[in-house]
Amino acid sequence: MTTAIRPDEVTAVLKRELGGFEAGTDIYEVGTVLQVGDGIARIYGLSNVQAGELIEIPSSGVTGMVLNLEEDSVGVVLFGEVDRVREGDEVRRTNRIASIDVAEEMLGRVIDPLGNPIDGQGPIGGEKFSMPLERKAPSVIFREPVSEPIQTGIKAIDSMIPIGRGQRELVIGDRQTGKTALLIDAIINQKSTHDTEKPVFCIYVAVGQKNSTVAQVRRTLQQHGAMDYTVIVNAPASTPAPLQYIAPFAGACIGEYFRDTGRHALVIYDDLSKQAVSYRQVSLLLRRPPGREAYPGDIFYLHSRLLERAAKIISSDAVAQKMNDIPDSLKGKIKGGGSLTALPVIETQAGDVSAYIPTNVISITDGQIYLEPALFNAGVRPAVNVGISVSRVGGNAQIKAMKKVAGTLRIDLAQYRELEAFSKFGSDLDPVTQRQLTRGERLVEILKQGQYEPVPVEEQVAIILITTGGLLDSVPIARVKEFEKEFIERMTLRHADAMRSIRTTGVASDKVVELLTKEAKDLAALYTEIEKEEV
Amino acid sequence: MSDSTIARRYARALIEEAERHGTTETVDADVLLIRESLKTSRELVLFFESPVISRSRKAAVVGSLFEERVHSLTLRFLRMLVEKRREQLLPDVVRAYGSIRDEQLGIVQVVARIAQPMDESEEKALTATIEKMTQKRVHLDVQLDSSLVGGLVVRVGDTVYDGSVANKLHLVRNRLGAGSYLAK
Numbered sequence: 001m002t003t004a005i006r007p008d009e010v011t012a013v014l015k016r017e018l019g020g021f022e023a024g025t026d027i028y029e030v031g032t033v034l035q036v037g038d039g040i041a042r043i044y045g046l047s048n049v050q051a052g053e054l055i056e057i058p059s060s061g062v063t064g065m066v067l068n069l070e071e072d073s074v075g076v077v078l079f080g081e082v083d084r085v086r087e088g089d090e091v092r093r094t095n096r097i098a099s100i101d102v103a104e105e106m107l108g109r110v111i112d113p114l115g116n117p118i119d120g121q122g123p124i125g126g127e128k129f130s131m132p133l134e135r136k137a138p139s140v141i142f143r144e145p146v147s148e149p150i151q152t153g154i155k156a157i158d159s160m161i162p163i164g165r166g167q168r169e170l171v172i173g174d175r176q177t178g179k180t181a182l183l184i185d186a187i188i189n190q191k192s193t194h195d196t197e198k199p200v201f202c203i204y205v206a207v208g209q210k211n212s213t214v215a216q217v218r219r220t221l222q223q224h225g226a227m228d229y230t231v232i233v234n235a236p237a238s239t240p241a242p243l244q245y246i247a248p249f250a251g252a253c254i255g256e257y258f259r260d261t262g263r264h265a266l267v268i269y270d271d272l273s274k275q276a277v278s279y280r281q282v283s284l285l286l287r288r289p290p291g292r293e294a295y296p297g298d299i300f301y302l303h304s305r306l307l308e309r310a311a312k313i314i315s316s317d318a319v320a321q322k323m324n325d326i327p328d329s330l331k332g333k334i335k336g337g338g339s340l341t342a343l344p345v346i347e348t349q350a351g352d353v354s355a356y357i358p359t360n361v362i363s364i365t366d367g368q369i370y371l372e373p374a375l376f377n378a379g380v381r382p383a384v385n386v387g388i389s390v391s392r393v394g395g396n397a398q399i400k401a402m403k404k405v406a407g408t409l410r411i412d413l414a415q416y417r418e419l420e421a422f423s424k425f426g427s428d429l430d431p432v433t434q435r436q437l438t439r440g441e442r443l444v445e446i447l448k449q450g451q452y453e454p455v456p457v458e459e460q461v462a463i464i465l466i467t468t469g470g471l472l473d474s475v476p477i478a479r480v481k482e483f484e485k486e487f488i489e490r491m492t493l494r495h496a497d498a499m500r501s502i503r504t505t506g507v508a509s510d511k512v513v514e515l516l517t518k519e520a521k522d523l524a525a526l527y528t529e530i531e532k533e534e535v
Numbered sequence: 536m537s538d539s540t541i542a543r544r545y546a547r548a549l550i551e552e553a554e555r556h557g558t559t560e561t562v563d564a565d566v567l568l569i570r571e572s573l574k575t576s577r578e579l580v581l582f583f584e585s586p587v588i589s590r591s592r593k594a595a596v597v598g599s600l601f602e603e604r605v606h607s608l609t610l611r612f613l614r615m616l617v618e619k620r621r622e623q624l625l626p627d628v629v630r631a632y633g634s635i636r637d638e639q640l641g642i643v644q645v646v647a648r649i650a651q652p653m654d655e656s657e658e659k660a661l662t663a664t665i666e667k668m669t670q671k672r673v674h675l676d677v678q679l680d681s682s683l684v685g686g687l688v689v690r691v692g693d694t695v696y697d698g699s700v701a702n703k704l705h706l707v708r709n710r711l712g713a714g715s716y717l718a719k
Contacts, residue, residue: 018710026697026706030690045693072539 031091033057034073039082039240040285043074043091052134054094060084063114065098065133065242068286075286077242079114099327100250101128102257107201110218110232113247118234119218129329131253133246136325137308144312146366149397150200150266150341153189153454154182156384156447159406159464160413161369164397165200165264165339166312170361172346172353173371173383179345181451182371182382183268184217186343188224189454190266200341201258202230203267205251207244208274211236224452244278248344252309255340259313260326262335267310271345272303276357293356303344303357304364310342367391381448386410387417399506401461408468409443416440435473442472445480458502459488465508466520474528487523491516542627546635549612549628558606563636565609569601570629583622593617642672646690650683650699665691 031045041064049055053066055076062085068075078085100115105126110119117124146164163169171179183204190200204221206214214234221227231254235247248269258265269275276299283296291297313320313336320336344365346358351373353362362368367390376383398406415436422429423437446467449455463484466472475483491499498512508516553562573580582588582596597613605613616622637644645665653661658677666673669691680688685700 018707024698026702028695028697029693030695031693047693 029093031055031074033085033087033089033091036078036082036085036087038281038285039078039242040282041076041078041085041091043076044072046074046091046093049074049093050097052097054096054098056092056094057085057089058092059086059089063094065246067282068288077245077282077286078240079243079246080240082240097132098134098246099130099132100253102131102254103128106231106254107229108227108231110214110234111250112239113233113235113243113250115250129257129327131257131327131329133249133253134305135253135256135309135327137305138311138313139324142311142314142320142323144314146312146393146397148198148264148312148339149394149399149457150186151189151192151454151457152182152186153456154185154382154384155449155455155460155464156382156386157182157369158398158457158460159402159447160386160410161367161384161389161391162394162398162402162406163341163343163391164312164394165341166310167367167391167393167397168307168310168342168344168365169391169394170344170346170365170368171371172348172358172362172368174348174351174373177371177373177376177383178381178451179347179371180213180217180270182369182384183270183343183345184220185382185452185454186266187221187230187268188226188452190229191224191226192456193264194229198264199229200264200266202226203233203251203254203265204230205233205235205248205267205269207235207247207269207271208237208278209234209270211238220452241278241281245275245282248272248275248306252306252340252342255342256309257330259311259338259340260320260323260330260334262313262317262320262338264339264341266341266343269306269342269344271347272361273345273347273357276303295356299357300360300364303361307342307344307361307364310340312339313337366393379448380444381451384447386413386447399457399461399502401502401506401508402457402464404508405461405464405468409464412436412439412468413443416443438473439468439470441477442467442475442480445477446472446484448481456503458499459491461502461508462491462499462516463488465513466516469517469520471517471520471524475524476527479527483523483527487520490519490523494519539627539631541621542624543631543635545612545616545621545624545628546631549609549632550635550639552612553608556608558608561606562609565605566629566632568604569609569625570633573626573629580626583625586623590617590620593622637674640672642674643669643691644674644676646676646678647687648678648680648683648690648699649687650679650681650685652679653677661687661689665689 029046029048031043033041034044035042046055049066049069051066051069055064055066057064060081062078062080062082064076064078066074066076102115103124103126105124109117109121109124112118146166148165150163150165151158152163157163171183173179187202187204190202193200204217206217214232214236218227218232221230233247233251233254235244251267251269255265255267276295279299279302280295284290284294288296315337317336321334323334326334344361346361348358349355353359370385370389371383372385373383375385395403416439419433419436420440422433446463472480472483495515498515501512502508549562553559594614594617597617601610601613616625616628647661658675662673662675683699683701684704686698688699689696
């Protein structure tokens with residue numbers, strides 16, 4: 001027979017739950033809302049408040065962050081429902097610097113910039129770590145040069161604009177040039193790293209985008225099994241400007257959680273031009289003086305301190321544990337060897353890279369991937385302009401085999417671009433020029449690839465190696481894609497070991513090169529013959 | 536915000552001028568009188584605020600109202616406010632005057648909200664405690680607020696010492712709900 005719960009039992013449990021509850025006097029500091037509107041408020045009082053501190057308005061439950069400390073008022077940006085805040089409301093200090101709770105279980109979820117889930121799948125469980133939104137980047141002692149690659153799975157990037165773990169590489173281009181598509185591919189390609197010892201976790205920060213676009217991104221990632229290791233931070237166009245402005249910082253502190261616990265993370269800020277616009281709005285409303293293009297004077301610092309947080313951490317645990325500005329919640333959990341790679345996005349207007357924000361971010365990052373509408377419309381997709389795209393540090397991170405073939409690829413492509421204008425003359429050209437044109441056309445062709453089809457590094461090496469080796473020159477241009485597909489199929493079916501060896505050892509041994517050449521020759525002969533018959 | 540800066544400047548000017556003439560106490564009393572008048576008479580506040588009434592009319596009214604009652608320095612000050620078209624700031628100026636004088640005299644204004652009326656000895660004990668804590672003279676303003684349920688809330692400057700039952704209940708609820716500031 002079950003006995004009913006006795007009242008004293010209930011009391012005992014409640015007492016235990018409330019254990020340590022101090023019934024003493026609660027001391028806090030207050031102020032009064034003087035003025036509220038457009039997502040910002042001016043507060044009178046709060047005389048000891050710190051810049052960047054979180055404040056709370058108890059009557060409406062709205063929180064905010066202190067941005068301006070003035071002679072007789074405090075400028076605050078409000079997060080959440082601004083309409084419920086009234087003039088004269090009491091404001092309390094929280095004595096906490098603005099931060100969000102990061103948890104392992106955020107993976108696979110869509111959250112707002114304050115860390116609350118917004119995908120309707122219930123609260124986020126697991127152990128939570130409070131990570132400050134604004135945190136100083138690790139100083140020199142705690143860093144290591146970039147040495148490991150991040151494979152984006154995009155041939156044009158992995159071969160000529162390689163990105164290393166801990167690097168900051170800008171993706172820049174006009175609207176509709178495939179910036180987001182390229183980054184989604186990069187996230188999808190990280191799936192393969194989860195079978196290795198060094199998995200890469202991804203954070204996709206959507207700033208000022210349409211909610212429908214973000215929903216689509218999430219669906220695509222789910223379909224490709226990429227949501228399992230990805231967090232989406234969403235601050236859509238309809239959220240107040242202050243939230244859009246902190247969204248990349250929220251993404252950065254989630255990334256730092258992985259970085260500082262010795263793991264690898266990739267954070268994508270899509271895009272920083274919209275974040276800059278939100279910050280401009282907030283700044284102007286706070287009456288900070290406008291500068292060039294009406295952006296505030298600290299817009300450069302805003303982006304530089306955000307992107308500085310991308311880093312490769314020293315592999316020694318002992319040194320890493322002494323890292324500067326470690327949040328209390330992470331103390332004792334720090335491991336070395338982690339990295340945070342940042343891929344910020346900037347949208348240019350009509351290809352104008354010399355506008356204020358693009359030049360700023362170009363100078364902050366370790367290189368840029370430039371996407372061009374002209375290439376996009378000509379069918380070169382991804383529309384990466386490899387001529388003006390650079391990666392300043394990633395070269396050290398490339399695997400040897402790729403480094404070797406990429407050198408030839410770059411030169412061949414550069415020569416092709418120089419001669420491209422003559423291609424109209426066709427047979428009037430000397431044989432050398434003609435050969436260079438043929439080679440270039442085929443290289444451009446093999447660098448094209450479909451959306452959501454990231455290519456593993458060994459396949460990239462294989463196809464680039466045979467193309468720069470001139471083995472495709474006899475294959476008609478219209479059938480290069482078909483050839484590529486069949487060639488890769490053949491290689492993976494017949495010579496799986498050889499292909500795997502490229503990945504594992506990082507080099508294409510003479511034996512592997514020989515195999516590749518032989519297979520390519522056989523297949524090319526087939527394609528050429530068919531062509532002759534058809535003629 | 537900028538209004539209060541202007542008000543403070545006028546208030547400081549009045550204080551400095553009074554100090555120079557050695558009439559601080561008289562001016563203090565005058566300002567108190569103005570404050571009380573503004574508090575009790577809505578018409579007076581509206582009169583100062585109204586942009587419709589001409590300056591000369593306002594100056595005349597100020598003269599006939601205050602001439603007999605205040606020191607000549609205070610009267611001149613009021614006339615100057617009218618002339619400079621700052622008369623609508625008078626309530627702010629009076630407030631600023633109060634806070635500057637408090638600072639000079641080492642007085643803190645303390646608001647105590649209580650759930651149940653206190654007797655005199657309790658009030659004295661409270662004042663003594665706060666004076667000991669702040670090392671300043673305390674001007675206690677006691678307000679009855681039944682929403683506190685029990686206990687009292689003392690506000691010294693921007694700092695609130697909250698010993699009310701209402702706040703404790705709120706804290707207990709937060710603790711049981713494990714609600715953080717952001718999760719709400």
